[in-house]
Amino acid sequence: MTNVTRLCTTKALLTVNGQYPGPPVVAREGDRVVIKVTNNVKNNISIHWHGIRQLRSGWADGPAYVTQCPIQTGQSYVYKFIVKRQRGTLWWHAHISWLRASIHGPIIIYPKKNASYPFPRPHQEVPIVFGEWWNADTETVINQAMQSGAQANVSDAYTINGLPGLMYNCSTNDTFRLKVNPGKTYLLRIVNAALNSDLFFAIANHTLTVVEADAVYVKPFQTNVILITPGQTTNVLLTAMSQPPNATFLMLAGPFATGTAAFDNSTSAGILEYVTSNATAVNSSSSSLPMMKPTLPAPNDTSFAANFSQKMRSLGNPKFPAAAVPQKMDKQFLFTVGLGLNPCPQGQTCQGPNGTKFAASINNISFILPTTALLQAYYFNQSNGVYNTTFPDNPPFPFNYTGTPPNNTQTLNDTRVEVLPFNTSVQLVLQDTSIATFESHPLHLHGFNFFIVGQGMGNYNASTDPSNFNLVDPPERNTVGVPSGGWVALRFLADNPGVWFMHCHLELHTSWGLKMAWVVLNGNGGRSQSLLPPPKDLPPC
Template sequence: MSTLQIRYEYVTRLCHRKSIVTVNGQFPGPRIVAREGDRLLIKVVNNVQNNISIHWHGIRQLQTGWADGPAYVTQCPIQRGQSYVYNYTITGQRGTLFWHAHISWLRSTLYGPLIILPKQGSQYPFPKPHKEVPIIFGEWWNSDPEAVISEALQSGGGPNVSDAYTMNGLPGPLYNCSAKDTFKLKVKAGKIYLLRLINAALNDQLFFSIANHTLTVVEVDAVYVKPLATNTILIAPGQTTNVLLKTKPHYPNATFLMTARPYATGLGTFNNSTVAGLLEYKTSHKNHHSSASLKNLPLLKPVLPALNDTSFATKFTNKLRSLATAQFPANVPQKVDRQFFFTVSLGTSPCQKNQTCQGPNGTKFAASVNNVSFVLPTRTSLLQSHFFSQSKGVYTTNFPTTPLNPFNYTGTPPNNTMVSNGTKMVVLPYNTSVELVMQDTSILGAENHPLHLHGFNLFVVGQGFGNFDPKNDSANFNLVDPVERNTVGVPSGGWVAIRFLADNPGVWFMHCHLEVHTSWGLRMAWVVLDGNLPNQKLLPPPSDLPKC
């Protein structure tokens, strides 16, 4: 059994020294490496004042919803001085995922790679790399992120943006006082490296590129894809992307910057800065360069797309395709039992009496799915109330499956931007095949939303701009080799269609992985009922399940 100790650690970044919440005193947190088929027992001990829960992002959690981790959804959080053992088996998955805190904004510092190696004797469906390197992107605040979101929710306005992006916890040389805090990737000439890229940033999708080098995408969200060569990748919070980096055949007389900066849509404020690392070639004895001469090499910088380059984002995501081979099939549901149409919106909620709010026109910012801004319970978890049939007063099962008041979603915004609040869920019988179209709206400005579905992988069968047309757009769905992942971007001013099979009993969260939007209520949950067979039923809760 692995033990993860949650505690405070002093860390210095951007000239600022502050105490942050860490796992085992590490930032980013420790790398967890397992193999497909392994059973993991991870004891989390909370030694800080904050309530804690850990989500194993992208793990299917078949029958083990109690180990999924989102606070008040599948468990009450772990309180100070308490512990909880996350107990789950990795079934039919291999690749790069990650783990992170799933309560408030604590995942700003509580995160780390979760790497699943293929079964013994299994090979990658691409050339064997010389070396594998996880690169995890994050965001850094000089202030306390918990205070940032608390103040924003009280004022109703937008939160203060982060002060930097990080690469493996380091901001890099483009920020003040950070030349020494730079991630360096040292490589040999003529080798293949597997870079395991993870976006753990709270609120920004990122473009990433390495100067004068091509990246070949071979996996997204722990699912192999048809190899895609590109100079730049787009990676949203919650997404992972494995790329092959083939180094130059001979030692180059240059050092190369690796940079990432936001892809930003909508009207929200964001951190318009760039995190950078260094790609340095190791020298051989025959071609020896001293560290002094390395410093004198020219430093080459990549050219990243513009901040709002939706055209690049669309082309990149449209090129991703499942491998769809006999060994790695794309099991996209061919028939559909239930169809849903969800609007994904930013909106407002009324300001309380005798309070001044800093949102639009004196309101509070809110966010919603089908006009419902989801409210989490506080005295129990949704999964507990479902399992013990004690939903009364906790949640209802009348989540609207289509918008209650249809409108021109991407046209002239409606006058009424107010959203309703509630804890409403959708109930699905076991093995229901689902088709869900998620439509962005322009109520408070069109925006790209990365939506993460817990408990399942989803197939992205179609996407487009404007309002979804059920007749014409459905006719063009890709049901052969659509990309399969756990987090999908709803295009800015457009729609995305996904399919998944509800073959995992439990309560499963679905939310925007831009943390500010989740905090504002852009979230909902699915209840998947037990099937008839023993292996189709949710297992009972463990005895150490935390209490609220």
């Protein structure tokens, strides 16, 4: 617990090693990583190593009540995993309730020794972690929302490396400064750790070159603005001007929000500051200097979002070949994702629209976390009473998903999983729905990367849309933004035995039930295709 002052307010903040954001985890491709987590606060805790594939090491994945029960106060757990075939930027965060608001930090994966980047080595590498600042306690915020059935209160500010910046009251001194030398190139390792907001990011008068996303190299492309959903990471190259004007250059992070609900419509600002080789400032934040300010897209600019996502392509050169995109599908799924409205439970007063209660679901299932971890129940053959295996492959009630919603929008609260044999090639189409409102949903899949082979607006058409799929160099990611009022098609190979969570990375939607789990069975190839046994210090339920 650390006392932190932001926006004229001092509050006790849950932190790791007293740092906000938390300390970086630094490794090389191929390293074995061992991290001991000791819980010294009153809250139960678990840590997810977001984007690490956890090959056969699902016990180290971290989502509470999915792969482990949480670490209780005064207890410890040692996470052990190997980083395989990944290099770039990922991140770690708490994976229970809303505690990741302040418990998060970057994962930096360097190439193997003597291996190079597929771009010129930068002068310096700088983690840039976006977050949301709440004056209120986030556990209180979500508990009140769950009890009332209404939307949750929004955050009070966005942050860049824990600092709101000079566009908020009382935060002029709480502004991140990126110091650069004229003519040098910098690698910015960008993480969106915000709880509930996709974010635009830009630096005044500077162009960014995107080179990596979710720890996978991409074909480089230039842009003035990037869009990054909660859960995603993006590496960009920034080349400083050789002869910068005497001015202040702002870097801004602001929201992309497509629904009708209230959102934090504010902007976090940092400063790009030029320095000479002897560390003398070429420019500063002096009010006498002209202030260069970038222009961010409008918060609901879905056209920018679609165009930006289409620019992402796997690198796929001879030195860094792209992973093989599954061509022949063993299983095909259509999952509707979105918000809904349930009747208020008898005896309660709900504050959702017309006295209803907000819910969220995948294929009309609003997922309920069990009190025993799914992976433990599966491994020890004790699933009875914990989960069932009847998750629907397709929407149980087909309708015009992007048209007028049906009258009966009630979701089913249950704990269901989808079971896959080892090495199943999967095509998964995620379809946004209009039941409560259109909204972009950042979906994160644990345990795997997937290929984004197609996307579009309106309803997915299984007869015509696959003809436009990119099966050559699609981006390979672990988190994808489902387009507002549209769909996205993913492919992955289920070659990692265990139980793997999939959920919206807007934390409010996850709390409402927009989540599910895949069970991938052991293969027939012995130990190399089987889930490892649980460690002896696995937290008890």
